[in-house]
Amino acid sequence: MQNFVFENPTKIIFGQGSIAKIGSEVKRFGNRVLMVYGMGSVRTSGVYEQVLNSLKEAGVDVVELPGVKSNPMLSKAKEGIALARAKQVDAVLAVGGGSVIDTAKTIAAGAKADHDPWEFFVYSKTVKSALPVLVVLTLSASASEMNPAAVITRDETCQKFSVRSPLIQPKTSILDPEALYTLTPSYTAYSAVDIVTHMLEGYFTNTEPGESPLQDRMVYAFMRTLMEATEKSLADPRDYDARANFMWSGTLAFNGLPVAGMGVVGFPVHMIEHSLSALYDIAHGAGLSIVLPGWMTWSATKNPARFARLAREFFGVAEADDAKAAAAGIAQFKAWFSAIGSPVSLKEGGIPEGDIGKIADNAVELARTWRLKDYTKEVIVEVLQHCR
Amino acid sequence: MQNFVFENPTKIIFGQGSIAKIGSEVKRFGNRVLMVYGMGSVRTSGVYEQVLNSLKEAGVDVVELPGVKSNPMLSKAKEGIALARAKQVDAVLAVGGGSVIDTAKTIAAGAKADHDPWEFFVYSKTVKSALPVLVVLTLSASASEMNPAAVITRDETCQKFSVRSPLIQPKTSILDPEALYTLTPSYTAYSAVDIVTHMLEGYFTNTEPGESPLQDRMVYAFMRTLMEATEKSLADPRDYDARANFMWSGTLAFNGLPVAGMGVVGFPVHMIEHSLSALYDIAHGAGLSIVLPGWMTWSATKNPARFARLAREFFGVAEADDAKAAAAGIAQFKAWFSAIGSPVSLKEGGIPEGDIGKIADNAVELARTWRLKDYTKEVIVEVLQHCR
Numbered sequence: 001m002q003n004f005v006f007e008n009p010t011k012i013i014f015g016q017g018s019i020a021k022i023g024s025e026v027k028r029f030g031n032r033v034l035m036v037y038g039m040g041s042v043r044t045s046g047v048y049e050q051v052l053n054s055l056k057e058a059g060v061d062v063v064e065l066p067g068v069k070s071n072p073m074l075s076k077a078k079e080g081i082a083l084a085r086a087k088q089v090d091a092v093l094a095v096g097g098g099s100v101i102d103t104a105k106t107i108a109a110g111a112k113a114d115h116d117p118w119e120f121f122v123y124s125k126t127v128k129s130a131l132p133v134l135v136v137l138t139l140s141a142s143a144s145e146m147n148p149a150a151v152i153t154r155d156e157t158c159q160k161f162s163v164r165s166p167l168i169q170p171k172t173s174i175l176d177p178e179a180l181y182t183l184t185p186s187y188t189a190y191s192a193v194d195i196v197t198h199m200l201e202g203y204f205t206n207t208e209p210g211e212s213p214l215q216d217r218m219v220y221a222f223m224r225t226l227m228e229a230t231e232k233s234l235a236d237p238r239d240y241d242a243r244a245n246f247m248w249s250g251t252l253a254f255n256g257l258p259v260a261g262m263g264v265v266g267f268p269v270h271m272i273e274h275s276l277s278a279l280y281d282i283a284h285g286a287g288l289s290i291v292l293p294g295w296m297t298w299s300a301t302k303n304p305a306r307f308a309r310l311a312r313e314f315f316g317v318a319e320a321d322d323a324k325a326a327a328a329g330i331a332q333f334k335a336w337f338s339a340i341g342s343p344v345s346l347k348e349g350g351i352p353e354g355d356i357g358k359i360a361d362n363a364v365e366l367a368r369t370w371r372l373k374d375y376t377k378e379v380i381v382e383v384l385q386h387c388r
Numbered sequence: 389m390q391n392f393v394f395e396n397p398t399k400i401i402f403g404q405g406s407i408a409k410i411g412s413e414v415k416r417f418g419n420r421v422l423m424v425y426g427m428g429s430v431r432t433s434g435v436y437e438q439v440l441n442s443l444k445e446a447g448v449d450v451v452e453l454p455g456v457k458s459n460p461m462l463s464k465a466k467e468g469i470a471l472a473r474a475k476q477v478d479a480v481l482a483v484g485g486g487s488v489i490d491t492a493k494t495i496a497a498g499a500k501a502d503h504d505p506w507e508f509f510v511y512s513k514t515v516k517s518a519l520p521v522l523v524v525l526t527l528s529a530s531a532s533e534m535n536p537a538a539v540i541t542r543d544e545t546c547q548k549f550s551v552r553s554p555l556i557q558p559k560t561s562i563l564d565p566e567a568l569y570t571l572t573p574s575y576t577a578y579s580a581v582d583i584v585t586h587m588l589e590g591y592f593t594n595t596e597p598g599e600s601p602l603q604d605r606m607v608y609a610f611m612r613t614l615m616e617a618t619e620k621s622l623a624d625p626r627d628y629d630a631r632a633n634f635m636w637s638g639t640l641a642f643n644g645l646p647v648a649g650m651g652v653v654g655f656p657v658h659m660i661e662h663s664l665s666a667l668y669d670i671a672h673g674a675g676l677s678i679v680l681p682g683w684m685t686w687s688a689t690k691n692p693a694r695f696a697r698l699a700r701e702f703f704g705v706a707e708a709d710d711a712k713a714a715a716a717g718i719a720q721f722k723a724w725f726s727a728i729g730s731p732v733s734l735k736e737g738g739i740p741e742g743d744i745g746k747i748a749d750n751a752v753e754l755a756r757t758w759r760l761k762d763y764t765k766e767v768i769v770e771v772l773q774h775c776r
Contacts, residue, residue, distance in 0.1 A: 001403070001565075001632040001633065001636065003403025003405070003406060004400075005399065005400065005401050005402070006400040006402065007397070007398075007399040007400065008397075009395070009396075009397035010395075011393065011394075011395040012392075012394040012395065012648075013393050014389075014391060014392050014393070014649065015389070015390065016391065177389075210629060211629065213613050213616065213633060214613040214633050214637055217608070217609030217612065218606070218609055220609070221605030221606055222602070222605075224605065225602040241598060244389040245389065245602050248389065248602060248648075248649065252602075260400075260402070260636075261402065261632070
């Protein structure tokens with residue numbers, strides 16, 4: 001086990017009816033809040049009204065910033081920063097999923113900075129201060145509700161970059177599984193792919209040279225539960241326990257716990273996918289299910305033992321040869337992504353094969369920023385060729 | 389899944405060499421610390437010197453309170469409270485295991501209170517303020533390093549009671565697996581029993597009426613890792629990875645995570661054991677391995693399905709009949725406790741069978757305080773008869 005620091009102070013309020021508690025949570029930080037949300041699904045689901053009622057009851061003034069799109073844009077965050085300053089809000093409340101939360105985090109840090117917030121994302125400035133961020137979660141995938149990361153796309157350059165700071169980690173996140181009832185089958189599937197990818201990237205890219213029984217078993221525990229809960233949620237969107245297990249395993253999958261002690265982990269699949277969604281505005285989860293099986297196939301040629309371990313321990317593959325066992329495990333994931341309705345090739349995602357060079361050009365810049373040195377343009381092209 | 393609030397802000401600094409960081413961690417809270425420790429094992433292990441060096445380097449004044457025994461006494465905590473006040477310390481640093489940490493927590497709360505600290509333990513007063521608590525862990529078992537609980541025995545009445553408050557939860561805990569190298573085989577085994585018991589009591593006593601796949605799998609993940617790591621640590625006390633897996637799974641086992649969503653859990657085995665160690669000064673873990681198998685046998689007659697589930701999912705017991713499967717699972721635990729060298733009966737613990745009534749008299753009072761209503765004297769006697 002590698003040395004690590006684990007600190008995750010987010011207060012999670014979990015369960016049906018818990019949205020009613022957001023007013024008193026916000027009130028701990030002040031009397032005026034910037035409420036950030038998306039394209040209107042929070043209105044149709046009823047969450048919007050529940051949040052406003054609770055804030056009103058607690059005597060909190062609300063400034064609204066609607067209209068955050070998935071693959072959120074820096075321009076939207078800048079709009080929020082201007083609003084947060086003009087209205088002198090005390091906190092930022094995200095009502096939504098990862099895109100909304102990451103926009104709220106960027107606003108929270110940007111409102112306290114005297115420079116372009118993009119500087120946080122290219123690591124030329126660090127976050128020194130931020131407004132408190134709170135969350136009412138309506139889509140489980142990013143785990144941004146319980147981690148210090150935010151991902152934003154810069155409009156002019158189509159760069160999808162990320163920042164990490166404990167100062168933008170949510171103080172409180174409210175997780176009501178009923179908020180997922182209105183999630184479409186597609187977005188339920190895409191979210192599941194995102195969560196699985198978070199775990200598998202940690203599992204495969206870490207720098208632990210030895211065994212990692214504790215972390216591996218956590219990954220198996222969260223991933224098995226998530227996959228079962230996905231199938232049950234698709235069969236019955238209002239299955240409370242399925243949505244609850246989906247929601248909580250999604251958060252635990254990427255809150256730092258399964259990778260604590262694993263050394264450094266990288267996110268090459270997310271990196272390549274960021275280029276897909278930046279260039280084609282494809283759903284993040286759909287992009288991941290295209291890239292992940294191809295990346296695993298490419299990566300298993302370099303480290304078949306680790307892929308074989310997953311296949312044996314998680315899927316019960318009995319094959320003795322590592323390369324064959326690895327391939328069998330990858331095939332299982334690919335089949336499962338297909339079964340839940342997520343695309344598993346560039347072709348299925350409607351992305352022209354001829355664009356591989358262009359995608360690699362976009363991705364290689366992020367590879368530099370994320371310090372994924374091995375991912376040259378040639379390597380990325382090679383990975384993408386496994387995704388056709 | 390039941391509604392829950394999960395909030396665990398303790399900063400964990402994990403790994404070899406990490407004790408050197410305690411000075412700068414304490415310094416965040418002030419310049420003078422009360423350092424609480426036990427009967428001298430920290431001196432022979434070298435941890436004492438590492439801690440003092442780090443504190444000195446950070447410019448922290450140290451006031452020492454040595455001599456905390458296992459099954460720590462309120463009188464010792466009161467000595468610490470007087471010292472903390474007289475020397476006006478800014479923080480309390482526990483260098484030890486659960487007994488030392490719980491004494492430090494009691495001092496931290498007591499130093500800020502204007503009444504007898506025992507009132508916290510009989511729930512007649514709540515903790516309203518406390519000095520910051522920090523930990524350098526030298527014995528993994530209680531998980532007190534990452535939770536808000538403390539257990540203390542009141543000298544005059546031999547009552548071993550507990551208190552919970554977020555205010556006494558450690559701010560920072562340093563977990564260096566090398567600190568466990570000098571742990572004797574007996575204490576390695578007793579610690580393992582304590583950790584297993586924390587998980588099994590949560591697993592069996594919760595009020596979740598349905599399935600709990602996520603929490604169950606976490607228990608299996610932590611317990612399997614802990615059991616493997618115990619065997620490896622007994623075979624080679626200086627096996628770093630074994631000690632590391634032991635230490636981190638021990639903390640995760642009882643930091644609130646595996647029981648989040650499980651409703652209310654009770655600790656009847658700990659309750660009955662507290663009477664054993666209060667009356668006979670037996671090691672806590674040794675007492676637990678005496679009580680746990682008997683309690684499981686007694687409890688399985690009431691809820692065989694849950695015990696059968698554990699036997700099947702954790703030990704792979706193939707038996708179709710619930711009662712028989714349950715018995716097989718319990719037998720596996722009992723055999724494992726024996727194999728690692730912990731007593732599994734009152735007789736093996738040197739406790740006279742004729743004392744069962746007396747033990748039950750002591751335990752029933754704690755049952756009232758812990759609101760374990762079903763545990764009348766008669767019930768406790770019945771459980772203890774399964775422990776002969």
